[in-house]
Amino acid sequence: MNFIISILFSGFAVSTLILIPWVGVGAFDLRVLFGVIVPYAAMATFFIGIIVRVIDWGKSPVPFRIPTTAGQEWSFPWIKSNPIDNPRGTGGVIVRMILEVLLFRSLFRNTRLEYRNADSSPRIDYEWEKWLWLAALAFHWAFLVIFLRHFRFFMEPIPSFVHLLDNLDGFLQLGVLPFNGLGVPCVYISDLLMLAAVTYLFFRRLYIPQMRYISLPADYFPLFLILALGLTGVLMRYFLRVDITAVKELAIGLFKFSPTVPEGIGVIFYIHLFILSVLIAYFPFSKLMHFAGVFLSPTRNLSNNNRFVRHVNPWDYPVQTHTYDEYEDEFRERMIEVGLPVEKEIEPKEEPKEEPKEEEKE
Amino acid sequence: MYDGGKIIIGLIVGVGLLLSPFIYDAGKAAKAPDPELTAKAKEAKECVAETSYMKSSHMHLLDEWRHTVVRDGERYYKAKNGKVYYKSLQTTCLDCHSNKSKFCDQCHDYVGIDPYCWTCHIEPKENK
Numbered sequence A: 001m002n003f004i005i006s007i008l009f010s011g012f013a014v015s016t017l018i019l020i021p022w023v024g025v026g027a028f029d030l031r032v033l034f035g036v037i038v039p040y041a042a043m044a045t046f047f048i049g050i051i052v053r054v055i056d057w058g059k060s061p062v063p064f065r066i067p068t069t070a071g072q073e074w075s076f077p078w079i080k081s082n083p084i085d086n087p088r089g090t091g092g093v094i095v096r097m098i099l100e101v102l103l104f105r106s107l108f109r110n111t112r113l114e115y116r117n118a119d120s121s122p123r124i125d126y127e128w129e130k131w132l133w134l135a136a137l138a139f140h141w142a143f144l145v146i147f148l149r150h151f152r153f154f155m156e157p158i159p160s161f162v163h164l165l166d167n168l169d170g171f172l173q174l175g176v177l178p179f180n181g182l183g184v185p186c187v188y189i190s191d192l193l194m195l196a197a198v199t200y201l202f203f204r205r206l207y208i209p210q211m212r213y214i215s216l217p218a219d220y221f222p223l224f225l226i227l228a229l230g231l232t233g234v235l236m237r238y239f240l241r242v243d244i245t246a247v248k249e250l251a252i253g254l255f256k257f258s259p260t261v262p263e264g265i266g267v268i269f270y271i272h273l274f275i276l277s278v279l280i281a282y283f284p285f286s287k288l289m290h291f292a293g294v295f296l297s298p299t300r301n302l303s304n305n306n307r308f309v310r311h312v313n314p315w316d317y318p319v320q321t322h323t324y325d326e327y328e329d330e331f332r333e334r335m336i337e338v339g340l341p342v343e344k345e346i347e348p349k350e351e352p353k354e355e356p357k358e359e360e361k362e
Numbered sequence B: 001m002y003d004g005g006k007i008i009i010g011l012i013v014g015v016g017l018l019l020s021p022f023i024y025d026a027g028k029a030a031k032a033p034d035p036e037l038t039a040k041a042k043e044a045k046e047c048v049a050e051t052s053y054m055k056s057s058h059m060h061l062l063d064e065w066r067h068t069v070v071r072d073g074e075r076y077y078k079a080k081n082g083k084v085y086y087k088s089l090q091t092t093c094l095d096c097h098s099n100k101s102k103f104c105d106q107c108h109d110y111v112g113i114d115p116y117c118w119t120c121h122i123e124p125k126e127n128k
Helices: A003-026 A031-059 A090-103 A131-149 A160-169 A189-207 A209-214 A217-239 A244-255 A267-285 A287-296 A324-337 A347-361 B004-018 B020-025 B039-044 B051-072 B089-096 B100-110
Strands: A111-118 A121-128 B076-078 B084-086
Touching: A003 A031, A003 A217, A003 A267, A031 A244, A031 A267, A031 A287, A031 B004, A090 A287, A131 A160, A131 A189, A131 A217, A189 A209, A189 A217, A217 A267, A217 A287, A244 B020, A244 B100, A267 A287, A287 B004, B004 B020, B039 B089, B051 B089, B084 B089
Parallel strands: none
Antiparallel strands: A111 A121, B076 B084
């Protein structure tokens, strides 16, 4: 698909998603629908979808260990092996997975292929390229911090780790800038970082020709959705404030299964909530499932023990075999008769044994 | 399932973490607190701006007051209804809302906010 069409399609979809609650709550006051029913439906879709997909993945056989071996395999004691990049057992796999999940080590190895003419002869170079890793790391960690900070609206009383995160995240106190715009002293670093990173990840798709070529609406749509989620959140915190005690009452009501829709929450909150609902409902059907999939990636979570542990293919059916030994047993006499070489020439010994048996039978 | 034990344990841990607010909040009365007005505040009937604005954006107003007072020396605020207020947390706001614990802290604690007003300003003494 042409990238312009992809972007237009995704942009149109996200704009529509913003308009739905805007009109729904703003014009028709459907607060119960957008504040209770849609979030519950989205959460149900999210949890059921994730469980179904993970179990489906779990049912896929892994007949052979296929870890990427980015280091020397364990073999002889005098050959130095790499226990993390070519793990022999569970310990190495755990370290590898922790580094993968928390620090995106595979992305760190990202290189860029560069074709150039050096001295009128073509050359291909693999260039250092860490920007994707950096932006991805910034984006995911900022998103996690933002998500955990939101627990001040989800939990009552608020757990202490939320206060800690809150203080750390806002400690620059960017609100005290020479201009008077943001209105609160704690301007969160994670907010700015996430928006910047998502914007970078979007422009990266546009700027690099190969990325532009392989990008589909399924790539742009979640990016736009997360961007819209972040922007509505930033708008709600710094510019179009809403009554957040009422917001927390609504959130806690959802988690206690006694939903209430307090009066006087601005439409921007319902837009934010609706985008979030769409995002989590979209999760199980999209590439966003990588948040569970990363734990199940066989190139990372398997130890490289093919050389010393036998892995039996689970869909193997019993195959009738006829080995050479059996073949020779069957045809030995005739093979000797026509002068073919045989492995065992012990016929003279076998005959006297067989004869007494026959005599006994008689 | 292949490696089913590990996958199901992982799934339970992951889903459990995401569902933690449901477990944490179960059976807790978590009604939003209502800021209490003092007799003087009730008598005045109106604040420097309408209630809905004050509820959602009082921090913005206070921030603006601080900027304009500290940086520009503008000490007077003209409200929408034409009334002029002296821009001061201690002498204007706290004059009516002298009940900090019932008016400020309740909601701030509820949503986990710890404003740093009182690192410079003097906390009102409440008669409890």
